[in-house]
Amino acid sequence: MSIFAALADPTRRGIVESLARGALSSGEIADQFDISASAISQHLKVLREAQMVRVRAEAQRRIYELDPQGVNELAGWVDELRSYWATRFDALEAELRKPAGKSRKR
Amino acid sequence: MSIFAALADPTRRGIVESLARGALSSGEIADQFDISASAISQHLKVLREAQMVRVRAEAQRRIYELDPQGVNELAGWVDELRSYWATRFDALEAELRKPAGKSRKR
DNA sequence: TTGTTATTTTAGTATTTGCTAAATTAAGCA
DNA sequence: TGCTTAATTTAGCAAATACTAAAATAACAA
DSSP states (O other): OTHHHHTTSHHHHHHHHHHHTOOEEHHHHHHTSSSOHHHHHHHHHHHHHTTSEEEEEETTEEEEEEOHHHHHHHHHHHHHHHHHHHHHHHHHHHHHHSSSOSOOOO | OTHHHHTTSHHHHHHHHHHHTOOEEHHHHHHTSSSOHHHHHHHHHHHHHTTSEEEEEETTEEEEEEOHHHHHHHHHHHHHHHHHHHHHHHHHHHHHHSSSOSOOOO
């Protein structure tokens, strides 16, 4: 799950948000930010290694798009967190619903 | 969205996963990892600032639990990413479903 | 070929991060 | 009042990160 490390950087998060709207070349991505093409390329490498994006070559251009692999992995982690949490609340709710209770633990 | 920066660290992710199963004191959290209580305290501070966890005092103990604020913010970002993406696939699907097409751009 | 465009890789650097050890704060107990 | 327990804060340091500038790769165009 180094996906979170990949998304820790605001520029990389911006790249992912852009790619959610459609595939873009490295240069098109670079145009959207105030840093060098080199820096963008390095960010794209991190996103690639985290499987958040994938590339295909088109002449001398590199076209980037979101990688379902990483998106699903991320979504899975978050969904799991949410579901454990939901379970807890259900349990708490059930507890509160009990008659009058002798409880108050500790 | 510094939530992703907060979750970039594997120890902090572990803390969040533990808290998804229920509230824990600082010490109970520290017991689950091989680093000092000081290091855990610093991680908890990062998670608190990102609003991923919140604390309440109980005598000299600090009880930590997941903060709905951050969990919802994170889930929201991921859901939005997913929904933009779903829209794109619907559009692509519609495109592919078209009669026979004169297309093939560029 | 030589030049141009698109992109990546390498080197070097300043900043940030995660850790430990030591000091500090604060509540409960003798 | 001290001691003990639980936790945080501070200082200092080694490792990781994000950047720029410069060099390298590679495809197309003259």
